[in-house]
Amino acid sequence: MTIPYPIEKFNGINYPKWAHEVEAVLRYEGLWATTQNNDPRPSALALGEGATKYDLYQAWRVRQERALGIIKLYIEHTLSSCHISENATAAEAWTTLASFHDKNLDIWDDDDRGYY
Secondary structure, three states: OOOOOOOOOEOOOOHHHHHHHHHHHHHHOOOHHHHOOOOOOOOHHHOOOOOOHHHHHHHHHHHHHHHHHHHHHOEOOOOOOOOOOOOOOHHHHHHHHHHHHOOOOOOOOOOOOOOO
């Protein structure tokens, strides 16, 4: 299989570079908002003119699948199931990876830093 973008797969130690490059791909593909909780699942109240609930859900689902596919495509197969559940949304997958690997996130108390 030919990978569409020449990005080194996430291998557990190259998170900053990997995240920067995958973010660029997701932005280029118009899917970055999907990873940032800015693409909520459509509700019955979100029905637009001419659109059915099913149509809106299907469009949302396709965006989720495309974004999640890009994220998973660029993760070494030995790591792909470590942090991302099969039912995760793209935002959940991105946030989970960041919480485990982004050293710039201040998610730990000083006593817990480095332990996860």
